[in-house]
Amino acid sequence: MILLALDGTGAGLSRASLELVSLGRQLAGDSPLGGFLIGDPVQPLLDQARCAVDQLWLLRGEGLPSTDPQRAAQAAEAALQAAEAQLLLLPAGRLGRSYSPRLAVQRGWALLEDAAELQLDGQQLSATCYAYLGRIWQRRSTHPPAVVSVKAGSVSPAELVSVPAAEVRVLEVATSSPLEERDFVGQKLSRVPLSEAEVVVTGGRGLGSQEAFAMLEELADLLGAGVGATRAVVDAGWRPYAEQVGQTGQTVQPKVYLAIGVSGAVQHLSGMNKSGYIVAVNKDPEAPMVKSSDLAVIGDLHKVVPALIQALRGRRD
Amino acid sequence: MKILVAVRQVPDAESRLEVSEGNLDLSRASLVLDGMDEYAVEEALLLREAGLEAELIAVAVGAAALEETLRAALAMGLDRARLLVGELADPLAVARAVAEVARDEQADLILTGSQQSDWDSQALGPAIAACLGWPQVSWCHALQLDGGVLRGRHDVEGGSAAFEVALPAVVTTQQGLNEPRYPTLPNIRRSRSKEVRSESIPVTLADGWQLVAQGSAAKARLGQRIAVSDPQEAAAELLSWLEQTAKVRL
Ligand SMILES: Cc1cc2nc3c(=O)[nH]c(=O)nc-3n(C[C@H](O)[C@H](O)[C@H](O)COP(=O)(O)OP(=O)(O)OC[C@H]3O[C@@H](n4cnc5c(N)ncnc54)[C@H](O)[C@@H]3O)c2cc1C
Ligand SMILES: Nc1ncnc2c1ncn2[C@@H]1O[C@H](COP(=O)(O)O)[C@@H](O)[C@H]1O
Numbered sequence: 001m002i003l004l005a006l007d008g009t010g011a012g013l014s015r016a017s018l019e020l021v022s023l024g025r026q027l028a029g030d031s032p033l034g035g036f037l038i039g040d041p042v043q044p045l046l047d048q049a050r051c052a053v054d055q056l057w058l059l060r061g062e063g064l065p066s067t068d069p070q071r072a073a074q075a076a077e078a079a080l081q082a083a084e085a086q087l088l089l090l091p092a093g094r095l096g097r098s099y100s101p102r103l104a105v106q107r108g109w110a111l112l113e114d115a116a117e118l119q120l121d122g123q124q125l126s127a128t129c130y131a132y133l134g135r136i137w138q139r140r141s142t143h144p145p146a147v148v149s150v151k152a153g154s155v156s157p158a159e160l161v162s163v164p165a166a167e168v169r170v171l172e173v174a175t176s177s178p179l180e181e182r183d184f185v186g187q188k189l190s191r192v193p194l195s196e197a198e199v200v201v202t203g204g205r206g207l208g209s210q211e212a213f214a215m216l217e218e219l220a221d222l223l224g225a226g227v228g229a230t231r232a233v234v235d236a237g238w239r240p241y242a243e244q245v246g247q248t249g250q251t252v253q254p255k256v257y258l259a260i261g262v263s264g265a266v267q268h269l270s271g272m273n274k275s276g277y278i279v280a281v282n283k284d285p286e287a288p289m290v291k292s293s294d295l296a297v298i299g300d301l302h303k304v305v306p307a308l309i310q311a312l313r314g315r316r317d
Numbered sequence: 318m319k320i321l322v323a324v325r326q327v328p329d330a331e332s333r334l335e336v337s338e339g340n341l342d343l344s345r346a347s348l349v350l351d352g353m354d355e356y357a358v359e360e361a362l363l364l365r366e367a368g369l370e371a372e373l374i375a376v377a378v379g380a381a382a383l384e385e386t387l388r389a390a391l392a393m394g395l396d397r398a399r400l401l402v403g404e405l406a407d408p409l410a411v412a413r414a415v416a417e418v419a420r421d422e423q424a425d426l427i428l429t430g431s432q433q434s435d436w437d438s439q440a441l442g443p444a445i446a447a448c449l450g451w452p453q454v455s456w457c458h459a460l461q462l463d464g465g466v467l468r469g470r471h472d473v474e475g476g477s478a479a480f481e482v483a484l485p486a487v488v489t490t491q492q493g494l495n496e497p498r499y500p501t502l503p504n505i506r507r508s509r510s511k512e513v514r515s516e517s518i519p520v521t522l523a524d525g526w527q528l529v530a531q532g533s534a535a536k537a538r539l540g541q542r543i544a545v546s547d548p549q550e551a552a553a554e555l556l557s558w559l560e561q562t563a564k565v566r567l
Contacts, residue, residue, distance in 0.1 A: 016384075067473035069443060070452055079501055095474035098455045101440035104409060105447035111409055112526060130534055132327075133434050135334050136341060139530040178452045179482045186476040199565060223567070231492065241493075247432065248353075248492045256563045266330040267352075268435075277563040278538060279555070285542075294538045295558055299545025307552035315567060 002028045003083045004035040004053060005076060005090035007065075014050040015196075016091035018157030020054045020150060024089055025158065027120045035166075037064075037080040038072065039065035050144055050164030054069035056240070061173040067184070069099035070177040076103055078173045085145075087125070092149035098145045110142040110291035120144075133247060134270035136156050151251055152195065185285040197226030200254045200272070202245055206261020206301055207280065210238035216260065216306050218265040230254065230262050246271035264289025281305070318371045318484075319422050320361045322395060323415050323429040324354040326379065332435070336532050348382070349465065350389045351489040353430025355497035356490035362394045363495060372396050374422060378414045378490060380403045384484035384513055390409040392500035396510070403518040407525030412444030414518055419449060424485070426467075429550050431456050442489035452486050458493035495564055 004024050007019040011020075024033045035053035037045070040060055048151065049056050059075040066072060072095060080088060080103070090096040090101065104111035112118075112303035115127035127148065137187040194200060201220040203213055213227075220227045229239035231246060245252055247267040257275035264280070264287055272278070273292065280293040281301050289298040297304055328334060350358075360375045370470035375390040375398040377383040387398035399422075401414050419427055427446075432439045439455075447454035456472035467488065468481050500508070541558075545551040559565040 016341065019438065067478065069455065073447075093474055094456065094472060097439045097451070098443055101409065101443035102447040102453075103413070105412070105444050106441075110526060111407070111440060111444075113408075113440055126529065129437070131435060131437050131531075132334055133330070133437065134342075136531055137534040138528055140526040140550075141529050142526040152333075174489055179454065180481050180484075181473070181478040183479040184473070184476055185478070188551055223565070247434065256565055273534070273536065279559075279563075292535075292538060293540070294562075295541045295543065295555070297543045297545060297551055297555055299548070299551065303548040304545060304551055304555075307548035308555065311549070311552045311556055312567065 001032060001034045001055075001085045002087045002089065003079060003085035004033070005088065005096065006035045006037050006049055006052070007091070008037075008041070008045040008048065010042050010044060013052060014043050014091070015157055016093065016152055017052070018160075019152070019155050020089050020091060021158035021160075022051070022155045023118060023150060026155075027087070027118065027191050033081045034085060037074070038075050046168075047164050048160060050166040050168065051160040051162065052111055052158065053166050055083065056166040056168045058168060058170045059173050060170060061175055063175055064173070066175070067095060068104060068177050068179050068181055070179060071093065071175040073099040073102040073106070074175040075173050077106065078171050082109070082169070082171060087120075087144050088147045090147070090149050092151050096149045101139045104147045107145065110144070112140060112142060112146060113149045114151045115148050116151040118148065118150065133266050134273055134313040135266070152251075169172045186242055192220075192224065194226045194228055194243070194250050194252050197252070199223050199225035199258065200228050200245075200252055200256075200275075201225045201234060201258045201260065201271070202228035202230065203239070203260050203264030205232040205236070207233070207238075208302075210236075212302075213238060215309060219305055219312070220307065221307055222316075226254075227256070228270055259289050259293070260305065262289050263287050264292055275302040318369070318425045320364065320371050321415070321419055321422060321424040321427045322354070322357045322361050322373065322375050322376055322390065323427065323432050324358065324377050324386060324390050325351040325430070325435065326377070326383050327351045327433070327450070334533070337462045339530055339532075341531060341539055341554050348386070350386045351430055351433065351434055352493065353432055354395075355495045356492070357428035357430055358390050358393050358395060358492055359462060359497040362529045364500070366462075367462075369462060374399060374424070376415055377401070377416050378403065378411045378518070381515070384515070387513050388508050389500070391511045391513075392505045393498060394504060396511065400512040400513055400515040401518045404516060408433075408438040408440040409444050410525050412441055413448055415441075415445050416448035419445070426484055427487045428461075429487070429489055431491040442487050446487040449485070449487075452482050454482060454486060454488045455486050456491050457492060460488065460494065
């Protein structure tokens with residue numbers, strides 16, 4: 001059986017889970033599809049999960065759900081055993097990627113990370129993964145049983161049928177971990193979450209000061225865009241870490257990415273180079289970001305951005 | 318006590334990577350210590366400078382040329398190195414080899430980068446921990462060691478959290494943890510006489526993944542330019558480009 005690691009909020013399944021459901025259906029064909037939820041789901045989430053898969057396991061126990069990979073791996077292990085699964089698909093987020101290697105090692109299974117374009121062909125499982133900070137694509141293949149973390153946005157989310165048909169089984173799992181976690185601080189998300197924004201406006205050190213980000217926010221508001229930042233800007237304390245795009249921040253793939261005063265270091269490019277269109281505003285025509293862009297405006301951002309704001313406001317009135 | 322730091326050799330971030338006929342040409346790339354691992358090396362040094370009595374050991378798995386990268390870690394200040402020469406299969410195989418060294422050395426703490434910048438893998442740290450049955454702390458950005466207990470903060474799904482865990486443990490490091498030092502000249506000189514123990518390991522391709530094809534992921538970009546002489550005109554031109562070419566509704 002193919003098993004999906006599902007999650008969600010009070011409103012229902014997360015987007016990543018719905019993507020797993022589409023992919024799981026594609027790979028499972030006519031065979032039943034399984035899924036699990038860790039913790040005690042609220043009714044809307046449970047209802048949606050029952051519409052999404054054929055068999056659903058609810059993994060309950062003290063300390064669950066948890067951001068601790070040791071606990072998550074123990075819970076998932078219980079579901080894998082109950083389902084006698086040969087393939088586990090989980091979302092390639094922080095949590096998924098921190099416990100998937102544990103499961104693979106414990107079970108002696110293969111592991112594919114951040115996989116896209118997954119194909120199951122008899123006993124051959126293959127996927128496209130990116131390497132060298134996103135500069136190279138690789139087609140990797142292995143044999144099930146396997147644990148696969150699936151890249152966000154690599155398939156379209158499933159549209160659920162409205163009949164909650166899945167059989168539900170509750171598994172009580174006792175998890176334990178030597179790791180103690182406390183003082184959780186949630187990421188303060190910008191008005192438009194970066195992962196879902198159609199347009200992202202990112203400011204780099206070229207803005208020159210924290211105050212200059214006020215104009216960037218105004219531009220983003222006028223465009224209905226999310227605000228991103230480079231590491232240089234986060235290190236300077238001008239913007240929160242939650243806005244950082246790149247190797248150690250978020251990976252984004254909007255329709256349009258506007259990079260303003262951003263040089264385009266490879267660690268930054270790796271987090272946004274799959275964007276639909278890239279627009280750079282930079283005074284340096286040799287900047288790597290300019291060279292990787294569809295459109296580059298070569299000039300002083302302190303003149304260009306106010307002019308953009310003025311023009312957009314003009315259109316509003 | 319012993320701290321093991323697992324390091325990787327990757328092409329310098331500025332190198333141009335070219336794939337021809339399915340082979341990645343790294344012959345013109347300069348190979349360096351992974352930037353993510355520099356945080357791990359630095360943190361081991363900082364723990365000792367904070368008063369810990371510890372031997373600091375670098376470990377690497379892969380080609381014989383890795384000796385140079387191990388020397389770079391020694392030049393930053395680690396004491397000695399272990400090199401396991403063998404074909405790199407997949408992150409799990411590398412993790413098993415590192416775990417073997419940890420057992421052999423009876424290490425108490427293992428530090429490594431959170432994401433390798435060649436396979437873009439985040440598996441190495443968690444997989445080493447699983448091989449040893451140790452806890453892992455991923456994406457750590459603040460760390461202290463106090464009487465065998467590690468405390469700090471790390472990134473978790475949706476935010477960050479404080480943590481506490483007793484040794485032994487695996488910690489994966491990242492930006493924010495510290496500012497990696499540059500090797501000083503005397504330290505570079507000293508590193509040349511430090512021990513790098515090299516041994517070969519069997520290839521363990523069996524249960525990993527295999528590479529079947531690869532290519533450049535660089536998307537062809539339009540490369541259009543607007544030179545700003547009049548900002549108003551440039552702004553108008555940019556907005557109409559967004560509407561017409563990128564189909565953004567303004
Ligand atoms: C292990 C590791 C991980 C990293 N992870 C990340 C990451 O996740 N995200 C990330 O962003 N970086 C990351 N980095 C850092 C990265 O290497 C760069 O240092 C960083 O991205 C540079 O930020 P920047 O473009 O804002 O600044 P700079 O490189 O200083 O660029 C500023 C740009 O602004 C332009 N400019 C200046 N003034 C003006 C003006 N008036 N008008 C127009 N243009 C102007 C300049 O021409 C320049 O191109 C990482 C580095 C390492 C080693
Ligand atoms: N992964 C990270 N890398 C660098 N800085 C971070 C990271 N996570 C949080 N920070 C910053 O560290 C400080 C403490 O944040 P917190 O850990 O959320 O309490 C804040 O300035 C954060 O923005």
